Amino acid sequence: RKAEARRNVVEAVRSTRFRTPTIAVRINDLSSPWAYDDLTALVEGCGNALDVIVLPKAMGPHDIVFLDRLLGMLEARHDIGRRIGVEVLIEEIEALNSVEAIAAASPRLEGLIFGMGDYAASQGMRVSGVGETDDYPGDLFHYHRNRVAIAARAGGLDAVDGPYADFRNPGKYRE
Numbered sequence: 001r002k003a004e005a006r007r008n009v010v011e012a013v014r015s016t017r018f019r020t021p022t023i024a025v026r027i028n029d030l031s032s033p034w035a036y037d038d039l040t041a042l043v044e045g046c047g048n049a050l051d052v053i054v055l056p057k058a059m060g061p062h063d064i065v066f067l068d069r070l071l072g073m074l075e076a077r078h079d080i081g082r083r084i085g086v087e088v089l090i091e092e093i094e095a096l097n098s099v100e101a102i103a104a105a106s107p108r109l110e111g112l113i114f115g116m117g118d119y120a121a122s123q124g125m126r127v128s129g130v131g132e133t134d135d136y137p138g139d140l141f142h143y144h145r146n147r148v149a150i151a152a153r154a155g156g157l158d159a160v161d162g163p164y165a166d167f168r169n170p171g172k173y174r175e
Helices: 002-015 035-049 061-077 093-097 099-103 116-123 142-154 170-174
Strands: 024-026 052-055 085-090 109-114 158-160
Touching: 002 035, 035 061, 052 061, 061 085, 061 099, 085 093, 085 099, 093 099, 093 116, 093 142, 099 109, 099 142, 109 142, 116 142, 142 158
Parallel strands: 024 052, 052 085, 085 109, 109 158
Antiparallel strands: none
């Protein structure tokens, strides 16, 4: 129900008064058959109300360059008077392997987000829950988080940590 979801997102962005000053929308990844329609519908339908595109599963800087160029064309076509920002989810081994190049790929980039759930799956890691350490001594994701944070800071970007999925455990969540 991708087309319906796009219409719903466009309607929400255009008609809802959000508490946050920044409106960010996650699209489908660029290897999917839906990403192009996501972008064109969002830019055309939301116009200047859309601040940031969140790109999942970026594989390398080429994905960021492609997205930058496509957004530039869409902004020009639809008379968007400013540049729409991009935040990138680092969720794959290939992405972590080139995270520094990803961080430097476009002036449109605003942040790197560590997507530890999908990253763990791409690594074949067994974790009981996203954000958990699964009895590993220390933080299982320390290296990965650190690498994303350093690349983001070096590129002047925000670094965003991944989620903690066990919302039924408020004590552990706060910890």
